[in-house]
C-alpha cells in the first residue's frame with residue numbers, strides 16, 4: 001500500500017437518543033469511546049479525524065487534539081452517510097477507514113486484519129460481515145465511491161444499504177477477515193453497554 005493515503009474517520013455525529021447522552025464521550029473502563037476508535041485507526045491512518053456535529057465540536061476540542069470536522073450542508077445530521085460524505089469531501093485520501101464511535105471492542109488488531117484483506121486482495125472497498133450481519137460502519141471505502149455517495153444523498157434516502165448497492169464493495173466473512181465476533185458489538189443503549197462490560201469481564 002505504498003503511497004496509498006488512508007484517512008481514519010471516527011463517526012461521532014449521531015443523536016445518541018437511545019443511549020441518552022453523547023456516546024462518543026462515554027467512559028468505558030476509564031477511557032472514552034472516542035479514544036478506543038482513535039487508537040484502533042490511528043496506527044494505519046495518514047490522517048485521522050472525528051466527524052461530529054456542531055454541538056459537540058467544542059467538547060472534542062477541549063478534550064482531545066483530534067482533527068474535528070462537521071457534517072457538511074445540505075446533509076447535516078442525516079445519519080452515518082452524512083459523516084462519510086463530509087469526510088470524503090474535506091479530507092484527501094485514497095481510502096476512508098470509517099469506524100463508529102460506539103464500538104469500543106473493535107481494536108487495532110481488528111482494524112489491521114481488515115486492512116490486510118484490502119491490501120492482499122487488491123480490493124476497492126470492504127465491509128466485514130459477522131454472524132450474518134454486515135458492518136458498514138467499520139469498513140473501508142475507496143475514494144471512487146464518492147460520486148455514488150453524492151447521487152445517493154441527492155435521492156433524499158440516507159440508507160447505507162442503498163448506497164452499498166450502488167458501489168463496488170466486497171463483503172468479507174469471518175473466514176476471510178478473521179476478526180472475533182465480539183469486536184463488532186456496538187452500543188445503542190444502556191443494556192448494550194452492560195453487554196460489552198460482560199464480554200470484557202469474561203476475557
Ligand SMILES: Nc1nc2c(ncn2[C@@H]2O[C@H](COP(=O)(O)OP(=O)(O)OP(=O)(O)O)[C@@H](O)[C@H]2O)c(=O)[nH]1
Nearest residue numbers: 011012013014015016017018077078079083100101
Ligand atoms: N457525522 C455523523 N455521524 C452520525 C450521524 N448519525 C449517526 N452517526 C454516527 O454513526 C454511528 C451509528 O449511529 P447510530 O447509533 O445508529 O445513531 P445515533 O444517532 O448515534 O443513535 P440513536 O439516536 O440512538 O439512533 C455512531 O457512531 C454515530 O455517532 C450523523 O448524522 N452524522
